[in-house]
Amino acid sequence: MNSKGYLKHIAYDSVVFGFSGEKLKILIMKYHNTGLFALPGGFVKFDEDLNDAVRRGLKERTGLDNIYLEQFYAFGSVARYKPEIMETIMKANGQALEEHSWLLDRFISVAYYALINYEDVVPTPDALSDSCDWYALDELPNLMLDHADIVAKALQTLRDNLERKLVGMNLLPTLFTMKELQKVYEAILGEKLHRGTFQRKILSLGILKRHEKQFSGAAHKAPFLYSFEQK
Amino acid sequence: MNSKGYLKHIAYDSVVFGFSGEKLKILIMKYHNTGLFALPGGFVKFDEDLNDAVRRGLKERTGLDNIYLEQFYAFGSVARYKPEIMETIMKANGQALEEHSWLLDRFISVAYYALINYEDVVPTPDALSDSCDWYALDELPNLMLDHADIVAKALQTLRDNLERKLVGMNLLPTLFTMKELQKVYEAILGEKLHRGTFQRKILSLGILKRHEKQFSGAAHKAPFLYSFEQK
DNA sequence: TTAATATTGTCGCAAATTGAGACAATAAGT
DNA sequence: ACTTATTGTCTCAATTTGCGACAATATTAA
Structure with missing residues (x-):
């Protein structure tokens, strides 16, 4: 992972919805040694479609291909630029800051929501996190950066799309x-x-x-x- | 305009809707000496919100503040990466390629649509273009890159939002x-x-x-x- | 001055959609 | 065989929608 391979300033975050115990749940990552919770996200390779990057990341996180996926908003405020948070995460993982300095830059994050069958998923953490788990929407931990806003907007968009797209059955x-x-x-x-x-x-x-x-x-x-x- | 001042790989495009002669029209730019038509767009400064960058560009293009604006999609396919087109535009304007080489990189474009009162607008070209004019949706010229797709998706989103947001009156x-x-x-x-x-x-x-x-x-x-x- | 014309605001009615309860059917458990 | 919980479906009223009709009115023509 380096600045040669990935587009700078561009990330994605995903709100992965599942349904279990009569509740909507989403996948949340917890980073090593930091107490930080975040949405599953990632970066886009130079020669990769944005949509494909998200599918690639979701495959790693859930084990699933062919996920129902909708892009819903690009979050681009300056306020979400908090390099010290990324620094904390990298230090907690023993990463060399110089090599990965592009990660300390400002990012605009394109947000997607996914609808998957809860039973099919094997939530899988990545190298920087020690868990990737389901949380009910009304029992979310404090999420870093603006990720709570992203979840709220995902849910709002899902509601708005509920009749127009035939969304419900993708969760079963x-x-x-x-x-x-x-x-x-x-x-x-x-x-x-x-x-x-x-x-x-x-x-x-x-x-x-x-x-x-x-x-x-x-x-x-x-x-x-x-x-x-x-x- | 240089890579110090703007985020790399990120652009925006805007579909500015106006209503005149009982038709929906949008603003289209024509680049100098190239025969290329494009949507009004631009880049995001390092210390600038994405939304503010779009408002800044729209102010330049229309003279208006406080425009009704909706973000609707981030276009991020690799297929839209055509450096030779940007090269053509820059050469036609006597720009030094070295200094602006960041413009030849791949861009992900966040698309917005705006609704404005036709009569209030003074369409204004930028430094690279010799016109910025209204075109009826059914009389558009051939647009470069995937800009025709962007327009189509803007119209689709506008239709979908027509009842939920009270959109109609912003065009009058x-x-x-x-x-x-x-x-x-x-x-x-x-x-x-x-x-x-x-x-x-x-x-x-x-x-x-x-x-x-x-x-x-x-x-x-x-x-x-x-x-x-x-x- | 009066009549003709085009368009407006509103109404009425039928058709379609929605909200809410009711009833018979049925798969267990007693 | 009887009870219980839940299902599939129906009915009826309330609401919303589609579509035509009518009187009102600003202007032009006669």
Whole structure:
């Protein structure tokens, strides 16, 4: 990793959404010996598309290819330029400052959100961090720099896109019940939805394929299983 | 202008929308002696917010402060890296390549759209261009690099935002008629709207202030004038 | 002075969409 | 066989939307 290989001044950060325990969660990294928490991010190689750089980083962090990904904002304020923070991280990792001085420069960060199936992910820290873990949105640690703003804007954008893009099913396994899908929508919107109305609305879109019944093992009528009808 | 003063690899491009003659138009620059057409763009100073850099550039290009501005996408593909084009532009302007070699590097461009009142603008070319002029969206010249894609995505985003943000009135003078506002919406959406329904919908939002009648001078009932009720 | 014309503000009504409750069906557990 | 929890679907009212109609009015023509 050096200034020959990566574009200066440009980074990306990713808000990786997963759904588990009826809650929306995101991946957070914790840096070695610093107590600093941050979004998974990275840099762009000279000969690499910005989008590909993000996919490459997400593959390392989650083990997944073909992730649902949306770019939502480039954060470019001067206020986010805090070289002492990067210095702290590098020193805590025994990195030579001279060789990596480009990392102490100002960065504009292009932010993406990803939607993945929680069960498929193997969260994997990078060389500078000792953990990469799920945190519920309402139980986030203090994030460094403006990463809390990035999360807030990611969630807002996800809400805005909820109807226009068919976003909900990317957070579930291939097969899921209508109730599970409704819980996803409720978690994203932060409000309860009426069961009958939700079911009617989703089915009217004609994008779900209904499968044979699931045997839930519970003491009540078993729900249908659905899959997302890819176009 | 040198690499000391500006961030490397980062540019912005702006799609400046105006409304005139019942059509949506945007500002296009034409570079000296090259036949190249491009969106107004620029670079970010080391100690300058990205958003401020765009406002600074737009001020130069239009003479306006306090422009309605939305960032919508960062274009970062490798395919848009065409150093020979920038070289052509610089040579046509007698610029020394060595001094400005940072301009021949790869750039990621953060794209914004602006909505302005056509009448208020004095389009002003920069040092490298001999014109900065309005072009209707359906009569654009061939734009360099991926600027046609940028325009297409700007229009798409504008459409998507049309209801959520109260976008229409930023393209009109302070006082305007309901018919004028409807024409703006129709130009953005690319379709005719029903008059009665449109008026009912807009008025129900409660964001317009009705003024005394306009005396249109035409042979029919004079319409009300409205202004946008600032919050 | 009066009639004709074009456009405006508003209304009415049917169609479509949404919100909320109700009911039968059903997979266990008792 | 009865109970319980939950599901799929339906119905009905409330709301929103699409579309045409009507009176009002500023100007021009007769």
